[in-house]
Amino acid sequence: MSTGLLWARIPMPGPLEHVNVYMFYEGDSWTVVDTGIDTSRTRAVWGDLMAGPMGGKPVSRVIATHHHLDHIGLAGWFMAQHGATLVTTRTAYLMARMLKLDVQDAPTPQMLRFWRSSGMDAAIYAERETSRPFNTADAVADIPLGFTRIREGDEIEIGGRLWDVRCGNGHAPEHATFWSRDGEMVIGGDQLLASISPNIGVHTTEPDADPLGEWLESCERFKPFATDDQLILTGHKRIFTGLPTRLRQLTDNHHAALTRLLGFLEQPRTACDCFSVLFKREIKSGEYGLAMVEAMAHCNHLFAQGLVSRTMRGDGAYIWQKREMA
Ligand SMILES: [Zn+2]
Numbered sequence: 001m002s003t004g005l006l007w008a009r010i011p012m013p014g015p016l017e018h019v020n021v022y023m024f025y026e027g028d029s030w031t032v033v034d035t036g037i038d039t040s041r042t043r044a045v046w047g048d049l050m051a052g053p054m055g056g057k058p059v060s061r062v063i064a065t066h067h068h069l070d071h072i073g074l075a076g077w078f079m080a081q082h083g084a085t086l087v088t089t090r091t092a093y094l095m096a097r098m099l100k101l102d103v104q105d106a107p108t109p110q111m112l113r114f115w116r117s118s119g120m121d122a123a124i125y126a127e128r129e130t131s132r133p134f135n136t137a138d139a140v141a142d143i144p145l146g147f148t149r150i151r152e153g154d155e156i157e158i159g160g161r162l163w164d165v166r167c168g169n170g171h172a173p174e175h176a177t178f179w180s181r182d183g184e185m186v187i188g189g190d191q192l193l194a195s196i197s198p199n200i201g202v203h204t205t206e207p208d209a210d211p212l213g214e215w216l217e218s219c220e221r222f223k224p225f226a227t228d229d230q231l232i233l234t235g236h237k238r239i240f241t242g243l244p245t246r247l248r249q250l251t252d253n254h255h256a257a258l259t260r261l262l263g264f265l266e267q268p269r270t271a272c273d274c275f276s277v278l279f280k281r282e283i284k285s286g287e288y289g290l291a292m293v294e295a296m297a298h299c300n301h302l303f304a305q306g307l308v309s310r311t312m313r314g315d316g317a318y319i320w321q322k323r324e325m326a
């Protein structure tokens with residue numbers, strides 16, 4: 001407890017395997033940043049953390065960087081069971097609460113229409129059509145009414161340091177990041193990751209969104225504040241230094257993918273036809289959903305920029321094609 005900062009990895013299923021969480025000591029209690037999903041196992045892990053490294057002191061505050069279940073899944077549990085307050089952005093709070101209340105036992109017509117629009121593989125579509133869809137609510141604790149809002153430009157004290165709140169978009173709307181005034185640390189959540197690129201996806205909620213455009217805008221906006229020395233506390237995998245280089249890599253990778261995609265769309269294709277040119281590797285069945293939403297994001301971005309046309313095929317799939325420029 002000497003540094004007042006603890007880092008733990010909360011297990012989760014799937015290829016990511018864990019989510020990083022951080023605990024800042026506040027003198028008589030803890031601020032927890034991100035929580036993991038809600039399962040009996042993760043509750044037990046937190047029980048061990050609180051009884052052990054956290055010295056039995058209470059959790060007075062939970063900060064959620066964004067609304068995804070691996071980050072906000074146990075926020076409501078900390079509120080209800082431990083009396084913590086929840087601090088997050090308004091969009092993250094509203095999204096998390098909406099998804100907690102939105103339980104679907106079968107795909108909705110809107111989901112089916114969206115999946116068809118991506119040009120989803122027929123066998124995968126047929127299987128999904130008759131299956132219970134992924135429900136965020138399954139792995140998120142009830143979120144009680146009431147939270148404390150943070151927004152772009154706010155300053156907030158965490159663990160005895162003053163931090164600037166900067167909000168990113170693209171991976172999740174109004175994703176909070178925290179930049180310590182002493183220049184030593186940035187809490188990056190999933191906005192700033194080292195070895196994997198954050199998923200940028202279009203979803204049924206907002207099928208015409210341009211999250212990639214918003215992502216690129218966020219990266220450019222962060223660049224002036226990034227230094228080589230800041231330690232980046234990430235949402236997954238390793239923590240890192242060298243943020244200026246990493247921000248450049250993240251934007252360069254997407255620009256390169258967009259250039260490849262535009263060339264590929266000389267011929268008309270669906271979003272799901274474009275996996276090979278976007279990801280340059282075979283997409284396994286467990287990754288299909290993530291690849292599909294990311295391919296849609298790249299197509300929507302080219303469309304928003306007026307570089308490709310979009311027409312709907314008879315089966316409901318959007319066909320994208322590079323526009324001939326005069
Ligand atoms: Zn996320």
Ligand SMILES: [Zn+2]
Pocket residue numbers: 019068070071190235236
């Ligand atoms: Zn995450």
